[in-house]
Each structure stands twice: as structure tokens, then as C-alpha cells.
Amino acid sequence: MTNLIDKPAVFTHIESVEKPDYRISKAWKVAPDVFSSFRFAWTGVIYTFKTQRNFRIHTAIALLAISLGLILHVTMTQMAILALTCALVMVLELLNTAIESVVDLTVGKQYHQGAKIAKDCAAGAVLVSAIxxxxxxxxILLPYGLHLIFSLL
Structure with missing residues (x-):
């Protein structure tokens, strides 16, 4: 049996690994002002909208639900509940995208059971919120919709 203390640690060779230049990487900077923070946040939303089909689907369904709420004249409280519910799904989709990106960055193209669990759980959170x-x-919408249909008959 070999003594693990005699073997060099993986991290002893860390200096030989090429490191990114953090001075030019905007990903490692702290936003200098609140407007930059908002710009970075919107960059994440736009990236997710452009690259994630499910986020675009959730956005379209959210717009449909909010539009129906306005057309059917639901109460302000019901509209707030609709809007918050739609926002929750979209927020979880943003987090899912972030988790998937970090996991992919960490494990690369290799299969790892822990990576699969992390990605599946993040996707499951989106699924539960969507349902x-x-x-x-x-x-909220069905009673108003049914009332409208029956009033037209």
C-alpha cells in the first residue's frame, strides 16, 4: 500500500497550468455602478432568451396569460398573482440556464453523475413551477373565461 503523503498533490503543479488574464475578463469584475449591474443582468436575460427555447416558450405563455388577464378584467390581486407566477417560472429558467452553464464549464464533455443530478434537479424546479x-x-382565468363564454350564448 502506497503512502498518499509521499505522492505530490495535484495542486502542486497548478502554477504550470495556464491561467486566464483576469484583468481583461469582464466576468470577474464587480459592477462599478448600479446601471452597469442592470446592464449585466439584462445581458443574462437576453442571452437566455436568445439561446434557450424553453425560456422563449415561457415568455410567450406569460405574455398570453397576462394578456388574457387584462382582456378578462381579472382583479388586481389576481393579476399580481398571475404576474408573480409567470415571473417565478422565468426566474427558475434563468437559474437553470446558469446552473447548466456552470456545470458544463466544470465537467466539460465528460459524464459525471453529480453533474447530471444538478442539471436534472434544476430542470425539475422549472418543471414543477411551470406545472x-x-x-x-x-x-384565475377559467372562471372569467367561462363567464364570458356563457354570457355570449
């Missing part, structure tokens, strides 16, 4: 949002939308 819950469908129920919330149905509870």
Missing part, C-alpha cells in the same frame, strides 16, 4: 403556474392560471 404550478398552469394550475394558477386555470384557477
Amino acid at each position: 404550478a403556474s398552469v394550475f394558477v392560471a386555470c384557477f
Whole structure:
């Protein structure tokens, strides 16, 4: 049996690994002002919208739900619940994208069970929130929609 103390640690050779130049990397900078923070945040939202099909689907469904709420004249409280529910799904989709990106950055193209669990759980959070949002939308919008349909008959 070999003594693990005699073997050099992986981190003893860390100096030979090429390191990124953090001076030119904007990813490592702290935003100098609040406007830059908002710009960086919107960059993340735009990136997710451009690259993630599910985020675009959630955005379209959220716009549809909010539009139906306005057309059907739901109460302000119900509109707030609809908007918050839609926002929750979109926030979780943003977090899912961030988690997937970090996991991919960490493990690369190699399979790792822990990476699979992290990505599956993040996707599961989006799924649970999306299913819950469908129920919330149905509870709020269906009575108004049915009332409108029956009043036209």
C-alpha cells in the first residue's frame, strides 16, 4: 500500500497550468455602478432568451396569460398573482440556464453523475413551477373565461 503523503498533490503543479488574464475578463469584475449591474443582468436575460427555447416558450405563455388577464378584467390581486407566477417560472429558467452553464464549464464533455443530478434537479424546479403556474392560471382565468363564454350564448 502506497503512502498518499509521499505522492505530490495535484495542486502542486497548478502554477504550470495556464491561467486566464483576469484583468481583461469582464466576468470577474464587480459592477462599478448600479446601471452597469442592470446592464449585466439584462445581458443574462437576453442571452437566455436568445439561446434557450424553453425560456422563449415561457415568455410567450406569460405574455398570453397576462394578456388574457387584462382582456378578462381579472382583479388586481389576481393579476399580481398571475404576474408573480409567470415571473417565478422565468426566474427558475434563468437559474437553470446558469446552473447548466456552470456545470458544463466544470465537467466539460465528460459524464459525471453529480453533474447530471444538478442539471436534472434544476430542470425539475422549472418543471414543477411551470406545472404550478398552469394550475394558477386555470384557477384565475377559467372562471372569467367561462363567464364570458356563457354570457355570449
